Amino acid sequence: MKRGPKETEDSNRRLSRRAMLLGTAQLGIIGILGARMGSMQVEQADTFRMLAEENRINIGLIPPARGLIYDVNGVVIADNEQHYTVTMTREGAGDVDEILARLGRLIALDPERLEKAREELKARSPFVPVTVAERMTWEDVARVTVNAPALPGVVAELGRSRIYPQGADLAHVVGYVGPVSDYDLSRIEDQDPLLQIPRFQIGKTMVENRLEQELRGSAGTKRVEVNAAGRVMRELDRVEGIPGADIQLTVDAKLQNYMQARLDGDSAAAIVMDVTNGDIRGIASAPTYDPNVFVQGISTTLWNELNEREVDPKLHRRPLAAKTVQGTYPPGSTFKMVTALAALEDGVVEAEDTVRCVGHADVFDVRFHCWKRSGHGNMNLNESLKQSCDVYYYDIAQRVGIDKIAAMGRKLGLGERHDLPMSAIRSGIMPDKAWKRETRGEDWRVGDTVNASIGQGYVATSPLQLAVMSARIATGRAVSPRLVRSIDGVEQPSGAGESLGINENNLRRVRRAMYDVSNNSRGTAYRARIAVEEFKMAGKTGTSQVRAIARDENGNVITRNADLPWEARDHALYVAFAPAENPKYAVAVVVEHGGGGSTAAAPIARDILLQALYDGTPPLSAYPSAVRGQVAEQQRRLDSMIRDIQPGRDTEET
Numbered sequence: 001m002k003r004g005p006k007e008t009e010d011s012n013r014r015l016s017r018r019a020m021l022l023g024t025a026q027l028g029i030i031g032i033l034g035a036r037m038g039s040m041q042v043e044q045a046d047t048f049r050m051l052a053e054e055n056r057i058n059i060g061l062i063p064p065a066r067g068l069i070y071d072v073n074g075v076v077i078a079d080n081e082q083h084y085t086v087t088m089t090r091e092g093a094g095d096v097d098e099i100l101a102r103l104g105r106l107i108a109l110d111p112e113r114l115e116k117a118r119e120e121l122k123a124r125s126p127f128v129p130v131t132v133a134e135r136m137t138w139e140d141v142a143r144v145t146v147n148a149p150a151l152p153g154v155v156a157e158l159g160r161s162r163i164y165p166q167g168a169d170l171a172h173v174v175g176y177v178g179p180v181s182d183y184d185l186s187r188i189e190d191q192d193p194l195l196q197i198p199r200f201q202i203g204k205t206m207v208e209n210r211l212e213q214e215l216r217g218s219a220g221t222k223r224v225e226v227n228a229a230g231r232v233m234r235e236l237d238r239v240e241g242i243p244g245a246d247i248q249l250t251v252d253a254k255l256q257n258y259m260q261a262r263l264d265g266d267s268a269a270a271i272v273m274d275v276t277n278g279d280i281r282g283i284a285s286a287p288t289y290d291p292n293v294f295v296q297g298i299s300t301t302l303w304n305e306l307n308e309r310e311v312d313p314k315l316h317r318r319p320l321a322a323k324t325v326q327g328t329y330p331p332g333s334t335f336k337m338v339t340a341l342a343a344l345e346d347g348v349v350e351a352e353d354t355v356r357c358v359g360h361a362d363v364f365d366v367r368f369h370c371w372k373r374s375g376h377g378n379m380n381l382n383e384s385l386k387q388s389c390d391v392y393y394y395d396i397a398q399r400v401g402i403d404k405i406a407a408m409g410r411k412l413g414l415g416e417r418h419d420l421p422m423s424a425i426r427s428g429i430m431p432d433k434a435w436k437r438e439t440r441g442e443d444w445r446v447g448d449t450v451n452a453s454i455g456q457g458y459v460a461t462s463p464l465q466l467a468v469m470s471a472r473i474a475t476g477r478a479v480s481p482r483l484v485r486s487i488d489g490v491e492q493p494s495g496a497g498e499s500l501g502i503n504e505n506n507l508r509r510v511r512r513a514m515y516d517v518s519n520n521s522r523g524t525a526y527r528a529r530i531a532v533e534e535f536k537m538a539g540k541t542g543t544s545q546v547r548a549i550a551r552d553e554n555g556n557v558i559t560r561n562a563d564l565p566w567e568a569r570d571h572a573l574y575v576a577f578a579p580a581e582n583p584k585y586a587v588a589v590v591v592e593h594g595g596g597g598s599t600a601a602a603p604i605a606r607d608i609l610l611q612a613l614y615d616g617t618p619p620l621s622a623y624p625s626a627v628r629g630q631v632a633e634q635q636r637r638l639d640s641m642i643r644d645i646q647p648g649r650d651t652e653e654t
Helices: 005-043 045-056 096-106 111-123 138-146 167-174 182-187 206-210 212-216 253-263 300-307 332-346 381-386 390-400 402-411 433-440 446-453 463-475 504-519 597-614 625-641
Strands: 057-062 076-088 130-136 154-163 177-179 201-203 220-226 232-239 247-249 268-274 280-286 355-357 360-363 366-369 377-379 484-487 538-544 571-578 585-591
Touching: 076 096, 076 138, 076 167, 096 111, 096 130, 096 138, 111 130, 130 138, 130 154, 138 154, 167 206, 167 253, 167 280, 201 206, 201 212, 206 212, 253 268, 253 280, 253 597, 253 625, 268 463, 268 597, 280 597, 332 381, 332 390, 332 402, 332 446, 332 463, 332 504, 332 538, 332 571, 332 597, 355 390, 360 390, 360 446, 366 390, 366 446, 381 390, 381 504, 390 402, 390 446, 402 433, 402 446, 463 504, 463 571, 463 585, 504 538, 504 571, 538 597, 571 597, 585 597
Parallel strands: none
Antiparallel strands: 057 220, 076 130, 076 154, 177 201, 220 232, 247 484, 268 280, 268 585, 355 377, 360 366, 538 571, 571 585
């Protein structure tokens, strides 16, 4: 039907209005979009630029260089070396098994390390890199780099790793580092992001562990550009971390090397301490182990070998234990100076008072024997120490009592956990009446006092404590052991100590008796003396029982110590200081199941003291003429064993 002109005009008018409304709406929308785009491009440009950067830039941590550890002369005893590693991230790799298979066709992969890597890749966040191979050659790194397009998520990196140039000789002092484990993360309170870096090394034992915070340093950062697949394209910038503090110890690596060689073949411990300031110059435990095997993570096989107790105890003498601080032993006759000083200070005995030794003493219904079955006769203080008469100490101990003996022992450093940056330091036992009530629920008996008077019974001491005791007797001061000389060049407090408050006359009498032990022909250590007048030492032998001695009805020992199994034999001990007239060093030696202190421990202590006093190999004239041939042969043997000491890096203080 044909519309009229009027209808056509109305229709056109309505269409024009609609078109105008639609156009206006379109213009409004375009205006809003334009304003929004302008705001995003101008006002919010920085915000969106940052978001874009985050999409293509990754920020990672750079491990700092671990602080170095030096000996007292500046010789490096814990160093860092560069090496190449290959890491993988699960997110970047995609098919982990396929990428590992490709990688295995390019370079040799350790099966045990590869299995650990698979476990870590499953357990860790997909963004966290996991170490797949370590200590790679440059040729291996080149193969990985050239084939990068076929190895998504795989990166070859240059890193640092700990190395111990002195090997086993300082293992029980410095300790070792190892990769952070889940156990470490569970017990470490500070959640340093560095600990999340794959295979990041932290201190596990000894100085490395106890001074971890100082040695670790602070992380650096790096920004790298990655493509859509997550592959690193280039490094944009880098801020290096703050290296850990350098630590200088008081030990002399050259002396330490000698001590380890001298103890070779024994299960033993030896300590040399500077009595003027408490500095530990050598602290050796044997047998030992190579800490380098722990750095990258020790194998299960080797770990079992180091820990397994063999049927024959001679094949396994706890190489991982630092016997110097972790081992505690009955001090035997080396404790007699404590009993003597307690009695002298209390006034219950004078130096010239005598006690008659007939080979035993009866206390109520118990007979306590002297080591010399026939007896020593009349003994005063000097003779009793010189000949190590037991009965003298049985008698004076009953007069002074255990509480005063224990107080003197603590004053001389026994029963105390000395503060050194070493692991599992033991405090030993310096028993008294209260101790027995608290720990055993029993009253103290007179027989306990008699046993304690000669360093048996409940008394237990470490070689470190015996060295401290010797230093305190030598000086009359509360000398404390010091192992760290400086941290980043800052000198650490001296261990010289204040006066012990012990009567100097009483100390002089004990020192004179110790001098006679080593230098009088009737002294128990006379054969192990120092022959040079200026270096003569004052010492005391000790033999401590690890079992009850079986005797027949006449008091004779049924089985000789030498006929017993190794683990049932007596421990051998010796403590000393030298020079006797102007003491410089104190020494303590314990030879586990070594038998007599005069034959097993005293010669070792003499040799170590001479090495320290001469700062190297002493002349044969320093030894008694009867043993010079034997010593000459020993020196030749030890020279072939002692590690060659190389000069260390420069330090501010050496």
